[in-house]
Structure formats: C-alpha cells, structure tokens
C-alpha cells in the first residue's frame with residue numbers, strides 16, 4: 227500500500243510539471259493550488275490520525291488530500307478561472323483525470339473508490355445520498371480538511387492585502403448584502419451566487435462550520451480562532467453578530483461533544 231501511494235505521489239508531481247512551461251515556475255494561481263494540495267494532505271492525515279483510523283487509511287487520506295483538487299489544473303488551463311459555475315465542476319474533472327490516469331489501479335477497491343469519490347464529491351454542496359458507504363468517511367474527511375485550509379488561505383490573502391488575486395470576480399466593496407444575510411439567518415446556508423463582496427464571501431465561509439463533520443475539525447477551528455478572525459473583518463451589525471455567535475456556539479458544542487470521534491463513519 228505504502229509503495230502504491232508513493233507511485234501516486236510521483237504521478238502527481240509529474241502531472242503538475244506538465245503545467246509548467248519549460249523551466250519556468252507554475253503560474254501563481256496554480257502554484258497556490260499546488261501548495262493548497264500539500265497542506266490539505268497534511269490536514270487530512272492529521273484528521274485521520276485524530277479519529278483513530280489505521281495506518282493504511284491515514285495513507286489514503288493523505289493521498290486524497292494531495293489529489294482532491296487535481297481538476298483545478300486542467301480547469302485553469304482551459305478556462306483561465308477557478309469559478310466552477312462559469313467553467314466546469316472541478317471535482318468531476320479531477321475524478322475523470324485520475325480515473326483516466328489509471329494510477330489507482332494497484333490499490334484495493336475500497337481505497338481506490340474512496341479516493342475517487344473523495345475527489346468527485348469534495349466540492350459538492352451536499353454529499354449525495356447514494357454514495358458508497360465505504361467511501362463516506364473519506365469524503366467527509368476531505369471536505370473538512372479542505373475547509374480547514376481554505377479558512378487559513380483566505381485569511382492569509384486578506385492579511386497580505388492580496389484578496390483580489392484570490393477572488394477576482396467579487397467586487398471590492400465592504401458592504402454585506404442584506405439578501406445574503408437573510409438567507410443565512412433563515413436557512414444557515416447560502417450560495418456563492420449571492421456573494422457580492424468580500425464580507426459576503428466571509429459570511430458564507432462562516433456558514434461552512436455547520437457542514438464540518440469531525441470533532442478534531444471543530445477543535446482546529448477553536449485553536450486557530452477562525453470564527454473570531456472572520457468576525458473581526460465583518461461589520462458589527464446585529465445580524466452579523468448573531469450569525470457569528472451561532473457559529474461559535476455550534477463549534478464549541480461540537481468540539482466538546484463526547485469522545486465519539488468516529489461520528490463520521
């Protein structure tokens with residue numbers, strides 16, 4: 227198993243190289259995705275260990291972390307955007323790409339399908355109900371690991387004042403949209419189509435915490451003060467304060483809830 231994982235990682239590296247022009251480095255936005263992939267691999271491995279998975283499953287989690295965004299590369303090459311709604315579903319494209327590479331053929335079916343399903347469903351609004359039961363824990367895990375890194379990534383871009391590079395389509399206004407606030411207050415969820423500003427994007431990110439699956443993910447959110455860092459960048463209006471409070475209560479309760487760490491199974 228360890229050997230096959232090594233082969234997969236080598237394939238990933240050479241696939242990445244195919245997106246470089248000669249000796250020049252990867253384009254900045256692809257380099258960002260590459261670094262994100264390595265960090266998500268680390269987060270996925272951490273979560274897998276924390277919830278007590280065996281060594282083989284930790285390997286699967288780390289590999290899935292590395293591969294989950296593989297579709298971003300052909301997506302960007304063809305469409306010059308990461309915006310799925312106006313290009314292609316990068317989860318589907320990554321799934322196709324890895325299937326076509328036949329790089330997972332040496333794995334047992336369970337590991338192979340968990341990685342393929344993880345890539346395919348990491349970015350879907352909901353996990354489809356018909357998913358293979360043996361893949362469910364890995365799909366939940368990659369969704370958590372991905373979010374944990376994107377929280378940090380967005381804050382990092384905000385800190386460096388370069389958020390426009392990351393979110394070029396979002397107008398640079400400081401206002402939050404009333405429509406988005408209403409949807410979030412009523413349903414707890416909102417879609418990107420309602421996002422009209424960076425604070426709107428941060429509000430949607432805040433709502434991601436309700437979609438996390440594993441206790442260690444909630445503990446990470448607390449340790450890294452994710453809610454507070456987002457809240458500090460939002461206008462202090464009653465509806466925002468209420469939403470942030472709800473998110474914080476939910477994270478605290480979920481981080482403390484029992485020790486049933488395999489609740490994603």
Ligand SMILES: [Fe+2]
Pocket residue numbers: 294295316348349372
């Ligand atoms: Fe992704």
